[in-house]
Structures are given as C-alpha cells and as structure tokens.
Amino acid sequence: xxxxxxxxxxxxxxxxxxxxxVERLLWTIEHGRRLHAPESQHVDLKEEANRRLNNGRVLxxxxxxxxxxVYLAPEVCCMANTPLGGALVxxxxxxxxxxxxxxxxxxxxxxxxxxxxxxxxxxxxxxxxGHRVLxxxxxxxxxxxxxxxxxxxxxxxxxCLAVDLQTWWRARWHADEDPVSDVEPRHGDGGExxxxxxxxxxxx
Numbered sequence: 001x002x003x004x005x006x007x008x009x010x011x012x013x014x015x016x017x018x019x020x021x022v023e024r025l026l027w028t029i030e031h032g033r034r035l036h037a038p039e040s041q042h043v044d045l046k047e048e049a050n051r052r053l054n055n056g057r058v059l060x061x062x063x064x065x066x067x068x069x070v071y072l073a074p075e076v077c078c079m080a081n082t083p084l085g086g087a088l089v090x091x092x093x094x095x096x097x098x099x100x101x102x103x104x105x106x107x108x109x110x111x112x113x114x115x116x117x118x119x120x121x122x123x124x125x126x127x128x129x130g131h132r133v134l135x136x137x138x139x140x141x142x143x144x145x146x147x148x149x150x151x152x153x154x155x156x157x158x159x160c161l162a163v164d165l166q167t168w169w170r171a172r173w174h175a176d177e178d179p180v181s182d183v184e185p186r187h188g189d190g191g192e193x194x195x196x197x198x199x200x201x202x203x204x
Contacts, residue, residue: 014087014122015084015085017084018043018137021042026128029097039094041155041156042079042084042087043089044089045088045089046071046090047091048061048065048102049071050065060103061103064104072109074148074149075160076136077119077153078153078160079155080145081153082155085138085141090133090136099133106124106125107123117145117148123137144169152165
C-alpha cells in the first residue's frame with residue numbers, strides 16, 4: 001500500500017467522491033494498471049516544474065521551488081472553482097503514470113499556494129512505489145476565485161476552461177435561484193479582474 005503521512009496546511013472538507021477518485025488512481029499506479037483517462041474532473045496529475053531537462057533527465061528535488069508553486073497556483077484556483085473541488089497529485093508523470101517524486105516541503109507549499117491564489121489546501125505526503133509524492137487537497141470554494149492572471153476558470157473533464165461569473169453562479173446556485181452578483185470574486189496574487197471568455201483552455 002502507499003505510505004501515508006499527515007497533511008500539512010490544515011484539513012479542508014473534501015468530498016468522499018474526490019477521495020475515492022484519488023485512492024482509485026493511486027491503487028492503479030501502484031499495481032501497474034493502465035487507464036485510458038487517468039485524470040478526471042476532480043483529479044489532476046502534476047510533475048514538479050523546473051526539474052526535467054530537455055534530454056528527459058530529472059534533476060534532484062529541493063524543499064522549496066518557487067517555479068513549482070507558481071505553476072500549481074492557477075491549477076489550484078481552477079480546482080477550487082470546480083463543484084466538489086478536487087486534488088492535485090504532485091510527483092507523477094501524467095503521460096506514463098510513473099512516479100518521479102518530489103522533495104518539496106509540504107508546509108512551505110501549502111503556504112505559497114495560499115499566498116499566490118488565496119486558497120487553503122491540505123498537502124498530504126504519500127509514498128508511491130518508493131517515491132514521495134504530495135496530494136494537494138483542494139476544497140470547493142463558496143465564491144469564485146480568480147487565478148493570478150485575473151481570469152476565472154474551472155475544470156471540465158480533464159482541462160481547465162474559462163467561465164463567466166454568471167455561468168459559475170448558476171452552476172453553484174442552480175438556474176431557479178438568483179446569482180449572488182454582489183459578491184466580488186477573490187483574486188489570486190492580487191490580480192485585477194480581466195475579461196472572462198468561455199471555453200478558453202489554460203496553458204499547460
């Protein structure tokens with residue numbers, strides 16, 4: 001089984017469905033199974049940024065990596081805007097499902113993500129096939145969260161897409177209820193609100 005350590009950054013409420021999806025994916029990786037679509041609306045695999053060279057070699061990790069935090073922040077915002085929230089599994093190559101691990105300090109990462117996007121995540125340490133990976137548990141936000149670029153995105157299937165505020169509130173409160181239009185969206189990293197197109201994919 002995967003080794004487990006306690007989470008850093010608190011313990012936000014996470015849907016049982018999200019937890020089941022994560023555990024199913026980790027079990028699949030651990031037992032060498034292949035999935036046609038390992039990622040889902042609520043689970044995203046991430047490799048730590050700025051560690052892989054052009055020749056494919058993975059550099060040793062460190063306890064702090066600002067490029068990794070900056071890379072993860074908009075993904076956390078996107079997941080927080082998604083109904084039920086979700087989880088980012090850091091330290092797994094999404095193409096091959098091979099664990100490559102991460103040495104990032106869980107407390108440091110939780111704090112940097114909060115500073116960059118205003119979302120409190122719990123970062124749980126696991127050991128997968130001998131590699132240390134981190135699970136960022138992202139709670140569903142009750143209000144829209146803009147990314148560091150000032151845009152509002154949520155996750156549709158396995159991609160982050162731009163969404164307008166009216167559509168976001170309609171999905172949250174249902175079509176027969178009035179959107180809470182007087183609540184301003186939160187900004188990640190102090191960004192200003194920008195134009196909110198629909199269906200614009202986030203950069204990978």
